[in-house]
Amino acid sequence: MDTAETKKTPLYDEHNKMGAKIVSFAGFFMPLYYKSIIEEHLNVRNNSGIFDISHMGEITIKGKDAAGFVDYVFTADVSKIGNGEIVYSLILNEKGGIIDDVTVFKFSDSEYMVVVNAANTQKDFSWLRYMQSEFQKNNKEVLVENISDGVGLLSVQGPKSRDLVYPLISEAVKIGKCGLFDFSFKPKQVKDLKHFEFSCAEFKDSGIEALISRSGYTGEFGFEIFVSAEKTVALWNFLLKNSNLSNLLPVGLGARDTLRFEAALPLYGHELDETINPYDAGLEKYLSESKDFVGKESLKNVKSKEKRLIFFKMTGKQIPRHSQRILDENLKPIGCIASGTYSPSNKFSIGSAYISDAGVNPSFLKNFFIDIRGNFEKAEVVLPPFHKKH
Amino acid sequence: MNKNGSFYFSKSHEWVGKDLKDNKYRIGISDFAQSELGDVVYVSLPESGKTYNKNGKIGEIESVKSVSEIYAPIDIKIISINSNLNDTPELINQEPNGAGYIAEVEILNPSDLDNLMDDDAYKAFIVSHHE
Numbered sequence: 001m002d003t004a005e006t007k008k009t010p011l012y013d014e015h016n017k018m019g020a021k022i023v024s025f026a027g028f029f030m031p032l033y034y035k036s037i038i039e040e041h042l043n044v045r046n047n048s049g050i051f052d053i054s055h056m057g058e059i060t061i062k063g064k065d066a067a068g069f070v071d072y073v074f075t076a077d078v079s080k081i082g083n084g085e086i087v088y089s090l091i092l093n094e095k096g097g098i099i100d101d102v103t104v105f106k107f108s109d110s111e112y113m114v115v116v117n118a119a120n121t122q123k124d125f126s127w128l129r130y131m132q133s134e135f136q137k138n139n140k141e142v143l144v145e146n147i148s149d150g151v152g153l154l155s156v157q158g159p160k161s162r163d164l165v166y167p168l169i170s171e172a173v174k175i176g177k178c179g180l181f182d183f184s185f186k187p188k189q190v191k192d193l194k195h196f197e198f199s200c201a202e203f204k205d206s207g208i209e210a211l212i213s214r215s216g217y218t219g220e221f222g223f224e225i226f227v228s229a230e231k232t233v234a235l236w237n238f239l240l241k242n243s244n245l246s247n248l249l250p251v252g253l254g255a256r257d258t259l260r261f262e263a264a265l266p267l268y269g270h271e272l273d274e275t276i277n278p279y280d281a282g283l284e285k286y287l288s289e290s291k292d293f294v295g296k297e298s299l300k301n302v303k304s305k306e307k308r309l310i311f312f313k314m315t316g317k318q319i320p321r322h323s324q325r326i327l328d329e330n331l332k333p334i335g336c337i338a339s340g341t342y343s344p345s346n347k348f349s350i351g352s353a354y355i356s357d358a359g360v361n362p363s364f365l366k367n368f369f370i371d372i373r374g375n376f377e378k379a380e381v382v383l384p385p386f387h388k389k390h
Numbered sequence: 391m392n393k394n395g396s397f398y399f400s401k402s403h404e405w406v407g408k409d410l411k412d413n414k415y416r417i418g419i420s421d422f423a424q425s426e427l428g429d430v431v432y433v434s435l436p437e438s439g440k441t442y443n444k445n446g447k448i449g450e451i452e453s454v455k456s457v458s459e460i461y462a463p464i465d466i467k468i469i470s471i472n473s474n475l476n477d478t479p480e481l482i483n484q485e486p487n488g489a490g491y492i493a494e495v496e497i498l499n500p501s502d503l504d505n506l507m508d509d510d511a512y513k514a515f516i517v518s519h520h521e
Contacts, residue, residue, distance in 0.1 A: 021428065036483075037454045038429045254428065254455050317432040317479075319452050342431045342454045349431075373450075373457075 009054035010152045010232035020252060026118035028055040030253050037254035041344040044218055044259055045387065047247035048158035050239055051256055053224070054232060057121030057148040059128060061112045065140040070104060070112050073131050075278065075295070077288045078104050078112065083185035086196040086213060090278055090286055091124060092295025096302065097274035098281070100124050101266060103215065105198055108184045117268045121148055131294070151180060152232025156239065157222030157259070160246035165212075165223055166191055168242060169201040179209040180228050201225065206238045217256065219263025219387050258341050261350065264311060264384030270322055270339040271309060271352060280307040280354065307354040309338065310365065311386075314349040315378040325371040326353050326379075334360070337370065345387045351379070397487065398506035400463035401515065402445070405487065406497070406506065417463060418491040419451065419482065422516050427453040430482045435471040436493055442466055444502065449492065451482065464502035466495040 007028045015022060020031035031052065033040060043049055061070055067079035076089035085106055091099040100120040105113040116124045128144045135142050156165060175186050178200035187199035190212055198213035208231050216222035227235050240248065257267070266272050271281055278284050279302055287299070314320065320340030328334050340351035351370070369376040397407035403423035408415050424430065436448035442462035449460040471493045475481060481490035497503070507515055 021426075032455065033428055036429050038431075258454065317452075318434075319432065319454075319457070321457070342429075344454075 007055075009052055010229045011052045011054065011236055014233060014236060015052065015250075018250060020250075023253070025253055026055055028118060030055060031250070033252040033254045034250050037252070037258060038342075038344045040249055040251040040255040041258050043247065043249045044158045044220060044251060044255065045345055046159070047249075048156060048161040048164055048222075049249050049251035049255070050236070051155040051157065051251050051253075052153075052236070053155050053256075054152045054229075055118035056153055057116040057118060057124065057146065058151045058153075058226070059114045059116060059121075059125055060145045060147055061114065061128070061142065062110060062145075063140075063142040064110055065135065065142050066110045066112055068140065069131070069135055069142040071288075071291050072293055073128060074102070074104060075287045075293050076104075077290065078106070079109065081106050083108055084183075084187055084197055084199065086198060086215060088196075088286060090283060091127065092278070092293070092299075093127075093274060094295060094298060096277045096295040096298040098268075098272045098276055098278065099127055099274060101268055101272055101283075103196075105211075105213070107181070111184070113181075115153075120268060121146065147180070150229050152227045152229050152235070154225045154227065154232070154236060154239070155216055155222065156225065156248070157216045157218040157220050157251075158246070159221055160248075161220075161222050162246075164239065164242060164246035164248055165201075167245060168203055168239070169212075170204055172202060173200065177209075178211060179231070180226065181211050203235065203238060206234060208235050208238070210235065217263075217265055218259040219265070219385060220259075255344075258344055259387075261339050261341050261352075262343055262345055262385060262387035264352075264386070267339060276307070276354075277302055279305050280309065282309050307335070307356055308360065309352060310355055310381055311352050311384045312350065312368075312379040313343075313346075313382050313386075314351070314370070315380065317349065318372050318375070318377050319349045320351040320353075320370045320372060320377075320379070326355065327369040327371060327376060328365070329367055329369075331369065331376065334368070340370075343386050350382075350386050352384075396509050398463070398503050398508060399512035399515075400461070400506055402461045402463070404461060404463040404492075406463050406495075406503065407487070409494075414469070415495050415497055416491040417466065417493055417495050418486055419460060420512070421486045422520075423458075424483050424486045424490070426520075427451060427456060427458060427482075429454050430479045433475045433479045433482065433492075435473075435475060436460075436468045438468050438470055438493075440468050441498070442468070451479075460492060463506060465498040467498060469494045469496055 015031040070078040074089040125146045193214040201212040210227035326335040335355040338352040397405040432452040434450045
């Protein structure tokens, strides 16, 4: 990647001041870790952590026919959710391959916001703009806009994150302007939000208003906070100044990945891409049966799964990495690693893999091998998630 | 070995140093290298008794995010390995120059040390190559 084109989030200077190890990810300079991936990971599981995820994209969809539009471009039943609710969905291409996995926020029947993977923001925006032009040809009113550059996004995750957020926000709720956003519905009190609901938070003393959702990518209780790019530094520092409320630590992308993987949450580019269909990825529950959507027709021809996603743990200590080969007990190649990492919660290595024969019975795979740089390392199939006892 | 008992460094970020207590040479990876790797979770160690040529691969260090090879900084014979690293690989992060050493070695050509960098030269090397 050409570093001249690598973007910075509003918090780039703050990360450097804190001594973060900076890496280029999805076109952005991002903190990989501040001190230690393992320490940051465990602090999210036990206390709370704050992540800069401003690299993620936000795309708005507005207009009289926005409801019909979101139902057509997303696989989930988007328009049916309530105002102030969020739904996880896939965007498929016409062949049924996965363009992206996203969350969609509903403000009203005529206003939605899509939160997309950073690496896919431009691709998704172009695709949604193309769909917009198709709708407009049929005299439908819909407008797709990419507001990513104006939005800072912070994620506060962990069992104690409520101890940080609740005392710092005022209890007032109102219809109307909320930072970058405009609420046409009366939002809930933040304390009353359930998972995948959003509201407006006014942070005490700082004068900052931001959209706040009960959501995240760690498998823990947590919030995501959408604030204007201009106020992102002030909000980040305000929350960290109050870190004693919840033993809050800043967390980099390294622990974001180990946390999401322990929770078996898919990552685009690893478990998902345009060559993988939702059945392969085990995401068929996000395909609506009650409406038409892009890719639905092609999926009818997918008679059976072509691949199967499995999860495993390593017997030894080596870490499996993306795209390494999986071998059966006769050392015949049977698939490829999707994700692999060290699990700080378990202190062993874990991974996911696509097995090319979807009909294979995972119990036959009790023992198989990963080709780690020429060493055949033993692994065994396990059921995720990895961070909670079954 | 210089008078202060400090280390000699290779361009691939290994060190060679003499333990002043038992007068034996050890090798390890530098503090800079461990800080670049992040949390070390696995180390594959060289074989005791085996001879390795300069720049030959003697092992691997795996951190949460990456894997790197460990090279022989000069021609060496392994006397013994630091088997504590099997159970506590994080010693490399905690004490890269001490308890997190890789192996005790015999130096096959003592003059090889002259081709390594001293502390100041290594610091300058890091600045010119990595910052």
